[in-house]
Amino acid sequence: MVLATQLKKDMEVQVDVQGLPEQKKVVYNTKDLNLWYGNDHALKNINLEINENEVTAIIGPSGCGKSTYIKTLNRMVELVPTVRISGDITYREQSIFQKSYKVEELRTYVGMVFQKPNPFPKSIYDNIAYGPRTHGIKNKKILDEIVEKSLRGAAIWDEVKDRLNENAYGLSGGQQQRLCIARCLAIEPDVILMDEPTSALDPISTLKVEELVQELKKDYSIIIVTHNMQQAARISDITAFFLNGEVIEFDQTNKIFSNPNDKRTEDYITGRFG
Amino acid sequence: MVLATQLKKDMEVQVDVQGLPEQKKVVYNTKDLNLWYGNDHALKNINLEINENEVTAIIGPSGCGKSTYIKTLNRMVELVPTVRISGDITYREQSIFQKSYKVEELRTYVGMVFQKPNPFPKSIYDNIAYGPRTHGIKNKKILDEIVEKSLRGAAIWDEVKDRLNENAYGLSGGQQQRLCIARCLAIEPDVILMDEPTSALDPISTLKVEELVQELKKDYSIIIVTHNMQQAARISDITAFFLNGEVIEFDQTNKIFSNPNDKRTEDYITGRFG
Amino acid sequence: MKYIDSAQVQKKMSSRLLFNQILKTLFFLSTIVGLVVLVVLFYRVISQSIGWIDLSFLTNKLSTMPERAGIMGAILGTVWLMIVVAPITLFLGVGTAIYLEEYAKKSKFQSFIQTNISNLAGVPSIVFGILGLTIFVRAAGLGNIILAGGLTMALLVLPIVVVSSQEAIRAVPSFLREASYAMGATKWQTIIKVVLPAALPGILTGTILALSRAIGETAPLVVIGIPALLIPFPGGIFDKFTVLPMQIYYWTVDAALVAEYANLAAATIVVLLFVLFAMNSIAIFIRNKFQQRY
């Protein structure tokens, strides 16, 4: 039971810091969402609300649909040609599946950080400037400012400020991941989606990214998928537990980890499966 | 502690069945074996004796050198060009690293079953007959007999006897694995090496293979690598625990699982790492 | 009952191992055949060309007199031909590759075009010559000028560029595309700003190899018709021309008339091979130097 005990300890800290939850503004509202890959029913009747300036963690065993869900939020999932979707998701009260809704615009409001750091094979500077440039910002001075601000925001400015013109692949994995976060900050999103952002990183880099997430929460709403339950416990306010494409439990993080409603949630967080 | 409790139960059964160990004949003797992949020291000062007609399990976390060790026993490890070896292994009192020793001959005495079933893309019959044919048996009647005997020995005869001329890839994963065991029996080996033979199989196929191993013990000496501690506890007589290329503990299986000498062994089998 | 007799196994083992050894040697010798031929070929060609390759050979005009003959015209012809072939194949080849890889995934039509391209790659070059003769030289009335030859060659090597560009584009990891989409970039922006730059080294390598194929091709030009004696240097894509392989062809055939022509042919071969080696080296250099490891 070593593991469970450890989790408990994390919990206590969490509860202390956070106190009671307040009512917040809703960013994303998911209603009866179903998603199929071909005939494979990957998401089943999902109903979730995501709040502003909170960290929402999504946990669940491999293949339960975490990545699928998070990629549905910025409609990246539609890159898979066989995908079919029913139900609805509203972002800031607008349905993102409306015909007239422009995905490209949605994605400027909703940044995404991936499991494996995926910088472009360009210079550090160009990586950060990619988003602004894509959206028509050409002015060199403004770009310089954005680059610096974003890198500072991702807590990597000091490490890279002297090598902005070097290829991003010269950075370490942890630095690359923070670069990717910076790249995402450069277009000043409203929401940041993170799909297991630390699973490819070493413990020290992981810690840095976790701290960063806590920092970013002040300005952004964050949805983070993680395999690491301690991480979910440490950094999130709200946790959704997915299993086989369904949301089993969705609640305050301290509630989920200390006193889950569902037996399956308990089994999962105590390591009985997954 | 659910896991540990479960293990305990398995132990008790094991102890009952087996009683006290008797002194047996030595098949393999490993003396001060060291092995490097390039500069990577993968096996460090291994000393082990493997007995006749026993099942020896090798356990340990990923990357600890289990596969490397078992592949050294039939010198398959030498297929990796950067391998260097020091120390000695004797098989039936002959050093297998002697210049004059023919590996091909060694491998007719020492069969091997791999993690992923690897039948040849030939008919079931030809898969089994491959070994005998290689060693010069051409007589159709004798081959027929060998095929039947081996398939029976691997407990798969009834399932395939009517489709001996079909391609082996038409079989299910579990059947393929038993076919590979049968293929290995066909050359009537003395020792059978198994490298995680059930890790690619479903639970029912796993059970069948485990039963088969118990059965084969009567005629063969078996060395089995496994990730699954329950499995090691269930089917083996002796267990070696590897860690970082070293043998941490090597003892009667019931001793290892009920009362390990080394703290690291205990940590591993209770799931604290690995 | 034992079927496998270990004494028997042991007895057979030596002969099996011996047989293995013998065939291993045979296999090795087979592999070496290529090397031997290469050495003989180079030796022959180089020794025959000694004394014939010098600056004036490279810079002189063509002549019926072996001592005065030079291949500048053929070199310029080759250069002009490539000036036609390179942009056309690059444009058509990369465009087709982008379409197939990025836009037309998995449709029937896509597999039709794909099959079509691989079949086109197998069409003998001389059939392309017939196509060029009929369509560009005669129907379009261009005559046997560089433009007509270049168009023919471009179609001939197009499949090579398409396939290698496809491979290069496919090798761009999908996570780069995802990263770009996630920034709100459109598909075309993603292709132009992320995919193509990342695929560029592969595309260039493939294109250079395709061009070196075009530089060495003779058959389509024979069909299109290259004059046996053309002395002036070509000055543009509407001029008549000859190229290095054609000059080798005529001199090889005419060596029966003037023995020294064989030496001129050998000397031209050396020049041609040198050009091809240089191009291949550039391709390898680009591949090793600029290929991004992710």
Added chain:
Amino acid sequence: SSDTNGNGGTNNTGNSNSGSGDPGSGEASAELEGSVVIDGSGTVYPLMAKLAENYMINEQEGVSVEVSRAGTSAGFKKFLVENGTDFNDASRQIKDEEQAEADALGMEVKELKVALDGLTFVVHPENDWATELTEQEIIDIFLASTGKENWSDVRPDFPNEPINTYGPNENHGTYEFFWEVILGKEDLSSDVNLQQEYSTLVDLISKDKNAIGFFGYGYYANNTDKLTAVKVDFGNGPVEPSLDTIKEDGAYANFTRPVFTYLNVDHAKEKPQVLDFAIYAMKSVNDVAGETGFAPLPSEEIDKVVSELEALK
């Protein structure tokens, strides 16, 4: 099928520098540009190629003269079309039907006789039996009707070896001259190995001990080390083909024929470089005839043609 205008423009820019670099070279004539396209006889090719080369070196650097060698008959087909070649070399005279085609096109064609050639029969240098043959024996060897298969069929004391016969294919005036004039249009044996390229013929015969083949004297003259010319007995003892014997009234007269180049007069009038080259070619042909294996024509005959051409200016 040559695009004169396109060529002219680009060639001009390519060569004007070198042209103005040594204005003293050549004769006083104005600098010309554009192209001259010559095709036709392979026999005449070496002569024309030489003339073209000299013209471009010594006279008009700006003019591009290209010479091909499809063969007399094939060449006429490219000559007698709209926008065809400027000159067609021929190792036989234009045929009536070819002339008729020209008339139908409204094309004025001028015949320029350039030199004399002797049809030369050659054997392998190791062939020591057939170095002298009578005219009739040669005819018999090539005729289908006589059925000569072995050398011993020609003369009993010749070795009992197969005769391998070679010659240019039907694209060539040389073939037609041989078939029409010497064989009297009787069927050629189907065994004759007919080739497109004279160089191939030279190569094949030089490597085949039992070979006998024929072509223009020039191709023999360049390869005397590889081939032996058959001395032909026209009734007055064996005659060896040579620049001396090849004459319209010489000892080798029976196998002697004039060779021509045909000029498209319309082109000559439109394009000064074509006419200029024609005049140059006629003026210089006797200088290069010998070295390329042709017997020169009497200079009066040449002068007459030159003045006719100059009148076209």
Added chain:
Amino acid sequence: MPEVTTNVKKANVRELIKKNKNTVNMHKILETVMPKLLLVIAIISVLTTIGIILTLITETFEFFKRVPFVEFYTGTVLKPLGENAQFGILPLIAGTLMSSLIAMCVAIPIGLMSAVYLSEYASERVRKALKPILEVLAGIPTIVYGFFALTFVTPLLRSFIPGLEPSNILSPGIVMGIMIIPMVASLSEDAMSSVPKSMREGALALGATKLEVSWKVVVPAAMSGIIASFVLAISRAIGETMIVTIASGSSKNFTFDLTQSMQTMTAYIVEVTGGDAPAGSTLYYSLYAVAMTLFVFTLVMNMLAQYISRKFREEY
């Protein structure tokens, strides 16, 4: 993190992006135009094929109006010039088959054995050294091989094969075979190296020697890829032009005697276009009939190769 400035600038970038939304309409236009443009480009490859086929078909059709189809494909005499022209393609088919057959006799055994050596025996270092050499061999222009065949291989062969004619099909056939070795070797090697390592290990663990593993496990498992490489090689040999043109002469013998000069379909096309067949003559149309036949031969071979490697792909 300096929060105040962040908020100020946050509005800033967002506003800039919003403002640009109107000016970046160009992207939307590109987004709809480019796929269509690229489609048009992609269709050019199809047009090329259609161009080839149409060109060949129309003119071939004209040819068969003059020379009956059956006569063409059963005729053993090809005498395209002169008064009594005869058009039978069999001599050319015989020449093509002979040269390809000889080439295959060289390329298949040597190529396959090289492939086995490279994929099963050679150490990484040796493979790294030998493969580029094979690639060089494949990259040499065919005209160079033609020169080599004529000036080196033919005299060499004639020095110990007495009956060999100065032009013969043997020498270009052999050289063509050498040229094709790399193709067979590298395609077969690809097929063999895609046989999973576990298959080799399975056989080695039974005490098989490397030879037995290669010959009885790897080669059979890779058979479809290997056969496909043979078929592609044949197709390549059939379409090869310059080597045969230069070294095999232009005798239209209908024979299977490899010491003799024979003409292939490709060499015939070179000969006829070299003599510049005037448009409109039967000779001219025969060019297309032969090219059509050649095209169909190679197309069938290529499709067969694709079919084999697709249909019989091993699932291991």
